[in-house]
Amino acid sequence: MRYFDLHCDTMTECFLHGKKLRENNLHVSLEKARALEAYGQCFAAWIPDDLRGEAAYQRFCGIADRLGMEAAENEKDMAVCRGPGDLTEARKQKKCGAVLTVENGAALGGRLENIQVFRERGVKMCTLTWNGENELGRGVMAGGSAGLTEFGRQAVRGFEEAGIVIDLSHASPELFDDVAAMAGKPLVASHSNAKAVCGHPRNLADGQFTVIKNSGGLVGLNFYKGFLHDRPEEASMADVLRHAEHFLALGGEDVLAMGGDWDGAALPEDMAEGLGVVPELYEMFLRHNYPESLLEKIFYGNAARFFQGQNLL
Numbered sequence: 038m039r040y041f042d043l044h045c046d047t048m049t050e051c052f053l054h055g056k057k058l059r060e061n062n063l064h065v066s067l068e069k070a071r072a073l074e075a076y077g078q079c080f081a082a083w084i085p086d087d088l089r090g091e092a093a094y095q096r097f098c099g100i101a102d103r104l105g106m107e108a109a110e111n112e113k114d115m116a117v118c119r120g121p122g123d124l125t126e127a128r129k130q131k132k133c134g135a136v137l138t139v140e141n142g143a144a145l146g147g148r149l150e151n152i153q154v155f156r157e158r159g160v161k162m163c164t165l166t167w168n169g170e171n172e173l174g175r176g177v178m179a180g181g182s183a184g185l186t187e188f189g190r191q192a193v194r195g196f197e198e199a200g201i202v203i204d205l206s207h208a209s210p211e212l213f214d215d216v217a218a219m220a221g222k223p224l225v226a227s228h229s230n231a232k233a234v235c236g237h238p239r240n241l242a243d244g245q246f247t248v249i250k251n252s253g254g255l256v257g258l259n260f261y262k263g264f265l266h267d268r269p270e271e272a273s274m275a276d277v278l279r280h281a282e283h284f285l286a287l288g289g290e291d292v293l294a295m296g297g298d299w300d301g302a303a304l305p306e307d308m309a310e311g312l313g314v315v316p317e318l319y320e321m322f323l324r325h326n327y328p329e330s331l332l333e334k335i336f337y338g339n340a341a342r343f344f345q346g347q348n349l350l
Contacts, residue, residue, distance in 0.1 A: 059114075228261075278322065278325060
């Protein structure tokens with residue numbers, strides 16, 4: 038089977054703790070990926086809310102460097118996708134197609150000129166915030182009612198001009214609305230579930246999902262147990278299906294993708310192995326009478342076609 042995942046924190050973990058992507062005790066490794074016929078993975082450079090300015094920017098640079106190092110050490114099994122055609126070539130060569138993304142616009146270090154650095158380093162997608170507030174605006178777990186700052190508005194324009202997709206996972210409702218009102222290109226929520234199924238503030242309201250759908254964007258299903266079930270201790274793989282069914286009922290056949298939040302979240306017990314459970318997840322959908330043509334879209338095709346349609350991969 039083919040699998041494209043919109044969000045993991047694995048490369049950040051490798052950078053912070055000196056782990057190797059080839060084989061490790063993380064959710065994602067190249068050894069676990071061997072079971073997949075084709076594999077695209079967005080590797081996020083995660084910036085915590087207590088880092089700002091140059092420290093945040095330098096952390097981004099360190100994680101981006103680590104991705105390049107891993108690709109060089111594993112060139113037979115992994116390729117960083119930086120431009121049009123790269124994902125197709127990685128698939129043909131049966132390599133992991135690695136995509137660099139950023140989680141938290143604080144990684145800009147407060148400087149709009151670093152958007153160009155992101156572009157040059159191959160960043161394809163960026164969340165504007167993490168949970169807190171930064172130079173661009175307010176994240177979903179921060180107090181208040183603010184949305185985008187003026188700097189954030191300039192950053193939105195800059196990201197779109199640079200061909201970097203704006204990711205609205207972690208956005209406050211006000212920031213979400215501000216971006217939706219001004220964006221000229223498709224929007225993504227790379228790792229967010231349905232608030233109607235699980236009421237966590239990080240999940241998407243139906244109206245937000247519809248905004249992303251109407252923009253021509255993507256929503257990636259998150260495997261964090263706190264976003265899957267209102268009683269996280271009861272979360273299981275079956276809850277991924279519940280969220281998928283809700284989004285599909287909203288017309289999400291061409292919108293829905295996977296954004297597992299590997300190595301950035303506590304997973305349900307029956308998914309704790311990480312990437313190795315993806316075939317089992319696929320089989321669960323099949324057992325619930327999902328046609329393979331639809332599963333191809335959700336597990337790989339929608340994400341791949343989105344980035345290729347944006348002429349990014």
